[in-house]
Amino acid sequence: MLETGPNLAPLEVSLSDDPRVVKKAATEDYTTHVVPLSWRSSKKSLSMSWYSLVSGMFYLVTAATLAAVVGTANTLIGGALAVAVFGLFGSIVSRYAAKTGLTVALISQRLFGVTGSIVAPLILAATSIYYAVFESSVIAHAFYGYIGVLDIRVWNAIAVVMSLPLIMGGIRRWMDKYNAALLPVYWIGLIIVVVLAARQGDTSGWLSHAPQTSVDLSAPGWLYAFFVYLGSLVFMMFTMDFARFGKPNDARINGIGIFGPVFYFFVYIANGLIGIFIAYAAGLSGQISDTAVVDTIVGLLGTWGLLLVWVTQARINTANFYVASTNIEALWTRVFRTELPRVIAVLICGGITYLFMLTDVLSYLLVALAWQGAFIAAWASMTLVHIYLSPSGDGHGLPEFRPGRLANFGAGAWIWFASSILGIVLYQYGGSIGATWSTPVTFVLAAAAYATVFKLQSKNILLQRSHDPRDEVADIWETRVKCHVCDHSYIAVEMDRDPSTTGSPAICAACAGLSRSYRRACIEEHTQPASEQTLDQPHAHSDQAR
Template identity: 40%
Template structure:
């Protein structure tokens, strides 16, 4: 079980009481939460990654892998969203269950750093777009981006997302559609973007079919599962079905991944000389559409970056309070994360997006696999609740920690195959995330069942 065996009866009673008494009065309405979450859909990264995978593996395989990704994301997030809504649990709180109170600090800081990294990356795209449009020094645009982003999260997720993302969504979607029409009118419409073949010789080293390599590449963005938990925890229980289907399910990923990828693929193979990189696509849109293109990039990146900055600051706060036992106002954590974001922007971090995705993907994929496995194998047992104090949880959950370490090591070894033999680089990239998830799930299930059986035996003997 996730709780300390000592005093387990009182723990169950406390949990059940919290679950019964918990009401939805202070939770977000389904419309507000849905619009808040859909702000995450507007990352230019989603436009870029679809185009990059089509260049690497061909449009056909990229779209097949994308379809499988949408199905997988929909199924996994359906489970995570329901659990988070029912139990009011965030990543930081749920990590106490699968890793223990001490182990949860590791997951929290990883989540914070990944969110901050994405804030750096997406913020850099806005700065680059401003430079393309107006010139100037990049450090100046970095500072401007951080300066206007920081106030957007000072009031918390509910305030800024409610007010901002509702009216920005149509601008983002309409802007990308306008970019497609603009490119087609200027350079000509054709079906060649649907028939692009993979780069020469890549099939030999990718470690499997292109659609599988595409699916594995999107596993590097399983951080979205963690995002789902933190957002879903704000929802009302009466809206669970709606959020499973529309907010966090397939509908969202059809827009975030499917629509964005198709736009990226079309623009890449329609605009002459357009590079399949995030800065390349953003710069191409601004160069082609002028101020309208700048508005599209600004809107899309502002929407996603409010989420990145908020989650980065929130989890940084959770880590600081848990590890260093310091209580500071939210403003301090927001400003701290903003300073970190600005300093990291000064580094050439955009150049290392794929490497960063691979490494953080291993850690996050293992965590998600363990989380989903735990939820599935503990169905029907007593409910948890995010309001429970740490005293009700073990300091270390060996089942989760061992599974996480073994799976992470497995994934890292697979990623390093290319260092031993360049021909194996594709094998590691394709199979690394998949093996990570399988190992994490299998090891956790085995250790959890063994621990449960041992506890039952001890109880029977006693």
């Protein structure tokens, strides 16, 4: 035990992982905690989990659709810009995530306040589920069209159920191994499709293809294509939740090869070229859709094509369901102040996905993604500004994220909501100009506004409290401290002292987020003059009140 003061309960510390925490992490992946250095993944393991996102029919369809509207050359220029921009952003965010070990939900508390941050995991979970709906619908359509038996609703259920077991064990336990085994199948399968398409269709001039009719896009074709790709800024939120498992020593390599430009080259250029070529060879210009591309692949390869479609969609769905379930878990904990087991969170995501698949998906999916895209663009820009303006954090080289040391709302929350709503209004009512420019306008406005109020935000969002466990240990990343509520030990990075209990014993980030008495006591301590912030009289006498 470590004595820290005459009125403080001593910290119960250790220098090794709590076996109970490690066992729980096998499925929970530290969803509501900071990822310790001992749980970080190797470059190979992390890359295989992350590269599940490279194999989506969505990228092929998007590139083929853009080529039909603005031409192949403009689509590739837009894709190259996307590689450069997303590669830079992904590298920055991934390094920050590896340095801090934080999730989207945790870093959002610093940006928007404890209450204001609740929307972040909601937006990310909903977006991930919408993508899961799209990818699962592709699988169901392929099986239904090829086999021809059973109702489409049954195939919808099969498509969802096939994906759920693959992400029950988290990133380190199963996702990396599964995706590593199937990655070659994806690329070899697509190469075979390209070869067969070249033999059966007219592919002359596909690189120089230009649209036959012009459409008012309110921007040059190449810029329009880039803005369409910019709508996928949710990649930055995905990056935060995945890159937190990276080792700090690997941050530079991971920032280039896993989360940076190499990854986005495969996403936007390699996939884009294949999608455009297949659509052109099949004569699909002007009538591009996810089902048309799928039907072409299955038509060329038969049963092997069906397997390829399943591989592509199942791989990317592991990432979709993983991010959706972890953020549902974080959201549930914050809203209902009870823990939600990961398995239950996965089943909830599967159930929601299936219910959406029973509706007319495309009638609302694109609009919903556009609305959520405004919040995501603002979140991404504000996060990047925060990283740039506060490279050393608020203390110990980290941003403050502990719920007992942050206000309910910060200026960042109002900027986030205002800029996002403005982006939605521009998209809905701005005609072709609004539809094209809403995402970049939202991104720039949110960044500029947050940079303007950054110093004021940093001053007002941090609660002034004494007695920080981080100051009481030699190494905040290697020292484990026992939480007086759950009785489990977590790294000192996330630990706080609980002023609602006599002696202010240590409390972990997850339990702190569940406890109302802890929150009230922290605010009360903040409002007291510094000279009165003693522990002689505890603010409340409830060990585990919630």
